Amino acid sequence: MDLNFIAFVVMGLAATILSGVMITRRWPVSAAMVLIAVMTLLAGMFGLLEAHFAAAAQIIVYAGAIMVVFVFVMMLLNLPPEELRYGGVTWGEMVLISLGVLVAIVLGTQVGQGLLTQGLESMGYAPGQTPAHAKSLYFAADENVKNVAATMFVDYLWAFELVSFLILAAVIGSIVIAKKRSAENANAA
């Protein structure tokens, strides 16, 4: 049992518990703060998994850009703290929770893991081995960012371009949506 392993498990546990803490906050802003912590932890996990690009992007884009927007909006709206529960836990929620626990147990056991990997193995994938048709085979394991870039701009070029259009549309859309009301008001006035 090496340190990587211990660190990974501790980070994962911390991320899970913190996210649990996050969804039970009354103040949106404190939830956002906890979320930033979760994302940082996740970035560490990515790093341990040798996905360095992912780890960096996680911190820069998520924890940096997206969460800033969140916090900005929260501050803008200046919401009061939310009442967490408006009544007792309903039957439906009990059912849902127990369903979730059930699924967790099933997947958490060896049986569940066997089920998850069963399909993969039959398709020729095996843990630790690189499938024959994987193009990333040609790249060295320690040049992660290079590998990602190569795959992204070769195999996934079209998808990448589409995502850029998506972001463009989202930017325009959010401006339009956020402005709509005042524009109508201006027309009415």
Next chain:
Amino acid sequence: MNYQAMLAAVLLIPLLGSVLNGFFLRKAPRLVTVTVATLAIALPFVLSCALVFGPIASGEVIRTELFKWISVPLEGGWLEIPFALSLDRLSGILLLIITGVGSLIHLYAGEYMHHEEGVYRFFAYLNLFVFSMLSLVLGANMVVTFLGWEGVGVCSYLLIGYWYSDEANARAGMKAFVANRVGDLGFLLAMFMSVKLFGSVDYSAIAASLTNELASENASMITAIGLCMLLGVAGKSAQLPLYIWLPDAMAGPTPVSALIHAATMVTSGIYLMTRMSFLLVHSSTAMTTIAVIGAATALFAATIGLVQNDIKKVLAYSTVSQLGFMALGCGVGAFQYGVAHLMTHAFFKALLFLGAGSVIHAMHHEQDIRKMGGLIKKMPITGWTFVIGTLAIIGFPGFSGFFSKDEILYYAWSGTFGHPLLWVTGALAAACTSFYMVRLTYLVFFGQSRVEHAHHHGHGHDDHHHSHEIHENPWTMTLPLVLLAVFSIVGGYVSIPHAIMHVLGLEGDNAITQWLYPVISSAKEVMKAVHGDAHGSAALEWGLMGTSTLVMLIMSGFAIALYKVGPQGGDAYAQAAGGLYRLILDKWRIDELYQAVIIEPLKKVGDGFFKFGDRAVIEGVINEGPRGIYLVTSVLSDIQSGLVRNYLKLVFVAVVALGAWIFI
């Protein structure tokens, strides 16, 4: 006027009389009503005499078709049921009895009902009854007979309930109709089976197509027909277990009891059995059942008659008992004596009922024999004719009942389907008959008069001036009595026993056997071929005759000795018998038994069906069904809550379900 038209006229004139009285003479004076009604029966009587003593006596069968009634295609042919009449020697006898006794009773009723309001209704019913009864006996096929069969039931229903203001009378009428209906179902089923077997319901067509081979191939079907027919007979002719309606039917006016519930309607079962004799004899099961039922009825009803105190009730149970004798006669294969007893019974029982009616009329509707006595001095004609009727019914030698009853008893022992036990049962019943009839006659007409005292209590103020004036009734009531008394004596000579004929030096069969030969010859042949010859002898006949005469004399003497002191004479025996006496006095509590075993459970089932079946289950399902749909739809509609969170929950559930489906 040809015979066919005469026959049609015989049937239709009573109907005309009924319509006239029922619709057009409602406001007419009583005399007109009575005359029209009586003529509507007397005229057919005259025509009947002309027909029966003319062409019928010479061996013809008159058949006429009034109109096409039912005709439906049947597999490989048609089921044609015309409204056809047929007059042969069997229906001839009944025709004469119905119209003859009927006219006398109409005459009598005119006087008997003189103080009634709206008497047109009574005579309309009575004429309608005669019409139905005539179509019963004249019908050439079962359906026409069935028209009469149910028609007499309805008339009986209406006449029993004639005094409808008392609900008990109406209930008695209803009981009669329903009990008859049970029997009618048997008749219906017998008809359906003959359609199935013969493709026809015409008597002559069935007779023609019923060969021995057909009978042996379809033995179970023939037996079923016989038993179903027996059910019909039991309903109409008041046999066990359906006799219960007849005693209650005495709620009707007395002429009705005399005509319908003694002389004619109740004997229609005997007529039917004789008519179908050619078929019944093919099934020894059916015949034996008929005989056993008949004998049992005879004894059973006679025991009840022993202890009754209502003059009409005694006669009613006596009628049931005598009908049992007739059925017994038919059941053992002696159809001709069944018919002979039918005829003599029609005379003497009509006489007895009319006599009883005469007494009741004179006593202003007092029917309790304990409150009568010594009436023969005040009403000599009624009294003596009643005595003649009694002698006839108990089978005093020389009177009509002697001949017909003793022939039946003889065949009960020695007939084709006879058995000594049947004779024993019959003889016991005859002994009981002797006892109760003599008891009745003695208590009503002889001994100390117990009238005056009872009368004051019975009728109160308005009868005060009547109470000492019990007197003979006018001629319109006594003439029928006298004529019937004559027939009660001579009527039996049509069926002189062979042994006596032999002594008298007469050759061949007696009159009734000869007369009915064409009707029952085929039955006789079958019995001979299948079951061998009757196993009687002259010595046996003499022996049986002597025994039953002796028993009759002993029982009559016993009754006189017992009731010399008055109605309390039997009390000692009654006390000795204790519970049994009370049981018999309550008519064996058969009514209560039926009530408890059949009627009440059926009522409960009906209630249960309504409350549970209809209201709870079906209504429940139907009403809850939509409610269930509403529930489902409301759940479905609640799912469309518009709340994103809820949709997400559903997605979650669906994903879990999908995962479960894929992986497990």
Next chain:
Amino acid sequence: MVSVISQWILTLLIFFPLLGAIVVGLMKDVQTARHVAVAIAVLEMIFSFHLIAHFNIDSASMQFAQDLAWLPSGTGIRYIVGVDGLSLMLVLLTTILCPLILLSSYSSIESNVKSFLALFLVLESAMIGALVSLDLVLFYVFWEAMLIPMYFIIGVWGGKERIYATTKFFIYTVVGSLLMLVAFAYLYYLHYQQNGVFSTNLIELYRTAAGLPAETQLWLFAATALAFAIKVPLFPFHTWLPDAHVQAPTPGSVILAGVLLKMGTYGLMRMSIPMFPEAAHQAAPVMITLSVIGIIYGALIAWRQTDIKKLVAYSSVSHLGFVVAGMFAFNEMGFTGALYQMVNHGVSTGALFLLIGVVYERRHTREMSEYGGLAKQMPWYAFFMVVATLGSVALPGTGGFIGEWLILNGVFQVHPVMATLAGTGVILGAIYMLWLVLKVVWGPLNNEENKKLPDCSPRESFVLATLSVFVFATGFLSAPILEHTVPTLKKLQESVNSKSAYKTQLVIPGRSNEPMKVMMEK
């Protein structure tokens, strides 16, 4: 001239009352409107006598037929009408009952009279339409059109719980009809699939339907038979009937018992059985069992009712059980008896409802215990009551006997046990009907209010006397009446028993009488 009349007579019969309804609706004076409505119904009746005068009794074809374009020709939906022996009886029953019912409504309907009269005439029109139409869509239109006037008649002029009753009536019937519509639509589609042509012509669909595989037939049979069984009503779909009858006004009850219920049995005989002979054979034991259960069940319940109208309503359940049992015996006796019993039940039960109406109008109660001894006060009433009762208990000499006799006989030939069980219904019938008479007509006249009741008025007496005459006339003249139905029912029986298509054709008056070319003969 005659042929022109014959050609248009059915169309006239359908639309004349509709026209009358408009006229009546536009009238000002209520009393005149009543007279006019009766006159229209009488005229309608007289028109319908043309059918009987010119009916060819040797033919099983659809006579007085008319085949006109209606919807766009590509849909195959046409206006086709015609009568054969089966519908002739019921058309005449309808046209004869309607004037009598309108006469009886003089005293029983006192509010919104004109609307009532108009609705009633619309109802008559729809009933005749449903009886004579030979196109499924046309039939369905009339079938549903019957529902609407009846819905209002119960709902507007009914008793205390009329809304409940009429809603129940409506929902029950509509549920059935929708299933039927689905079956028709599927059949329409199947016909197209097989022949490449759309058609709702019943005569052609007979052939299409009879050729379907047994399982398909069974489903289609079940869907149509359910619709008709609800209308009949067959046990266990009968619970709407007592409510509807009890709440309906007298004329509503009479037309409901007299004609509307017959639509169910008519439908079974016209559609379900000949269309799907194979399925009908398979379903026959079930149908007979259900009807026998209904006979006994209805009778026992009727016996225990204290509400006279409810008693008669349940008696209808029992009586119509006989009708359904008879037709599923699949022999001529059964079919003939079933058809005849439809007519008789209409007459005798109609009379009973009218009689109940007579006392209800006087006393405003239907409780049996409120009456008793009416024979003393109302002798003619008692007379009519007894006659109607005897008709209802199927006394020989009344039409009911012929009907029940033929039915039981027919059933007995194939299912002796079932016939015997059904026969107990005859006994129970006597019990409950005589019980009714005992409690209402006989017995002591104790209730003070009953001592002042007037006997039947001449108008009431006329209506009741007419029905009484019919009760007995049908009992004795059955041969000439049933003559009209023999060829039709014989053909029906043959086609059902050979499980082949029911073949009939339109005979259009004035044209040559050669059989109409059936489109799919190629």
Next chain:
Amino acid sequence: MLTLPEIGLYFSFLLFLVGLAGVMFRKNILFMMVSVEILLNAANLAFVSASKITGTIDGQVVMFFVMAVAACEAAVGLALIIALYRTKASIEADDLKALRG
């Protein structure tokens, strides 16, 4: 003994459940959106772990795309929240019932 990426998969699943609970049980749209971010992160973790398991790089590429979509979602979603807050003065998800059947 499980390898790191396999444990990663398991954590991703737990995170996903937590996020899902947040979306399902919170009424505040802001919280729901934050929870959605958790969901997306859980997915990312799964992608990266899978990439490690199979030894391919595609999972990480897709993770980048997911991140881009998350950014879009956040932008549009937050814009919507602002618009919503302006019209309804509330960001309670239960106040939005236009889809109710």
